[in-house]
Amino acid sequence: MWLRVVDRPGATVFATLSATEAFSRALVAGVIPLEAYRLLESARDVSIAYTVIGVVALLASFAVPVVIRVIRRKWIFSAGCVFMFMAPLLMLAETVVPFVGALQFRALAVVCVNISLNLYILDYIARKDFVTAEPRRLAFMGVAWFTGPGLGIYLYKTFGLEAVCLPSAVFAVIALAYFWVLRMREDPRVAPAKRRPPTPWANIRRYLAQPRLRLAWAIPFARSSYWAAFFVYPPLYIAKYGGDEMLSAMMLSAGQGMLFAAPLAGRLARELGMRRVIILAFIFTGAICLIAGAIRPSPAIVALLFFVGSAGAMTLDALGNIPFLRSVHAYERSEMTSVFRTYIEVSQLLPAAVYALLLLYFPLSSVFIALGVLLLATAWLSTYLPRRF
Known part of the structure; x- marks a missing residue:
C-alpha cells in the first residue's frame, strides 16, 4: 500500500515537499536583509546586489530546460537542494563576498526546485484539481513562512548567526531525502530527448507568441515583486527609522501566516470566479503600498500596512499560477515552464534595478509607491483573463 501511494503522489505530498524546502529558505529570509544592511551599509547597495544576483539567476533559468532535455529532472531538484544547503553555510563567513555568494546560491536553488517541482505537479495533478491543490500547497507552505522568518530573527538576535544557518541547511537535506523517498516518475513527454533541444531564445519566442501565456506570466510577476520587496524594503525601512528588529520579525511571520487562508x-x-478575485486582490494590495509610500508612516505603521497588504498577495499566491497551468500545452511543458517561472528572477531583478535608481534621488518610501503602481497596473491587465477562469 505504501509503494502504491508513493508511486502516485497527490496534492498533500506536493504540499509537504514544498513546505519542507520552504522552511529551509524561510528561516534565513528575515535575517538576510539585516545582514545585507550590516555588510553593505545602504539600501541602494542592497538593491544593486539583488540586481546582479537576479541577472545570474535569470540566465540559469533559461539553461535549466536545456539541461532537463539531457538529464532527468530529479537531478535538477537535487542540485537545487544542494544549493539550498550551501547558501546558509556561506553566510556564516559574515563577510561581503561569501554573503553575496550565499544569495546567489539561494536564487539558483529556487530556479532548480521551482522548475522541476512544477513539472512534477503538472504530471500528477489533474487540470480540474488545480484550484484545490495549489491553495492546499500554499497553506502547507504557510506553516514554514509563518514560523520561519520570525523564528530566524529571534534565533539570530539571541544565539547568533549559526543558530539560524545550521537548521536551514538541515532542512535542505530533509527536503532532498523526502524527495528521493517519493520515487516520482517523469512524464515521457518531458523526459530527456535524443534530438538537439530547442534554444532558450526559441522557447521565449514560442512563449511570447501565445497571448494567454504572456498574461499568465504578468500576474505572478507582479505578485512575486510584492513578496520580493516585502522581505527587503519594509525591514530596511524599520531598521533605518529606528524600529526594533523584532517588529520586522512579527511583520514577516504574520504576513506569511496569511498563507493559512x-x-x-x-x-x-x-x-465568485478566479478572474474577479485576482483583480480585486491586486487593487487591494496596490492601494496599501501607495498609502505606505505616500504618508511615510512610523516603522510600526509600515509593518501593519504590509501585514494587511499580505492578504491580497496571499490570494494571488493561491490563484496566480493557475492561468498558466490551465493554458500550457502538455507537449511543451518543460520549455514553457522554464520561461514562465522566470517571473521569479525578473521580479527580483527588474524592480530592484528600478528601486536602486529611485533611491539615488528619493527616500526609501518611494519604493512602496513604485510597487503600488505596478500592482494596480497588473490589476488592469488581469481584466483580460477569460471570464470562464
Missing part, C-alpha cells in the same frame, strides 16, 4: 482564496475563486 489560501484554501479560502480557492473557495472564493470557485464562487
Whole structure:
C-alpha cells in the first residue's frame, strides 16, 4: 500500500515537499536583509546586489530546460537542494563576498526546485484539481513562512548567526531525502530527448507568441515583486527609522501566516470566479503600498500596512499560477515552464534595478509607491483573463 501511494503522489505530498524546502529558505529570509544592511551599509547597495544576483539567476533559468532535455529532472531538484544547503553555510563567513555568494546560491536553488517541482505537479495533478491543490500547497507552505522568518530573527538576535544557518541547511537535506523517498516518475513527454533541444531564445519566442501565456506570466510577476520587496524594503525601512528588529520579525511571520487562508482564496475563486478575485486582490494590495509610500508612516505603521497588504498577495499566491497551468500545452511543458517561472528572477531583478535608481534621488518610501503602481497596473491587465477562469 505504501509503494502504491508513493508511486502516485497527490496534492498533500506536493504540499509537504514544498513546505519542507520552504522552511529551509524561510528561516534565513528575515535575517538576510539585516545582514545585507550590516555588510553593505545602504539600501541602494542592497538593491544593486539583488540586481546582479537576479541577472545570474535569470540566465540559469533559461539553461535549466536545456539541461532537463539531457538529464532527468530529479537531478535538477537535487542540485537545487544542494544549493539550498550551501547558501546558509556561506553566510556564516559574515563577510561581503561569501554573503553575496550565499544569495546567489539561494536564487539558483529556487530556479532548480521551482522548475522541476512544477513539472512534477503538472504530471500528477489533474487540470480540474488545480484550484484545490495549489491553495492546499500554499497553506502547507504557510506553516514554514509563518514560523520561519520570525523564528530566524529571534534565533539570530539571541544565539547568533549559526543558530539560524545550521537548521536551514538541515532542512535542505530533509527536503532532498523526502524527495528521493517519493520515487516520482517523469512524464515521457518531458523526459530527456535524443534530438538537439530547442534554444532558450526559441522557447521565449514560442512563449511570447501565445497571448494567454504572456498574461499568465504578468500576474505572478507582479505578485512575486510584492513578496520580493516585502522581505527587503519594509525591514530596511524599520531598521533605518529606528524600529526594533523584532517588529520586522512579527511583520514577516504574520504576513506569511496569511498563507493559512489560501484554501479560502480557492473557495472564493470557485464562487465568485478566479478572474474577479485576482483583480480585486491586486487593487487591494496596490492601494496599501501607495498609502505606505505616500504618508511615510512610523516603522510600526509600515509593518501593519504590509501585514494587511499580505492578504491580497496571499490570494494571488493561491490563484496566480493557475492561468498558466490551465493554458500550457502538455507537449511543451518543460520549455514553457522554464520561461514562465522566470517571473521569479525578473521580479527580483527588474524592480530592484528600478528601486536602486529611485533611491539615488528619493527616500526609501518611494519604493512602496513604485510597487503600488505596478500592482494596480497588473490589476488592469488581469481584466483580460477569460471570464470562464
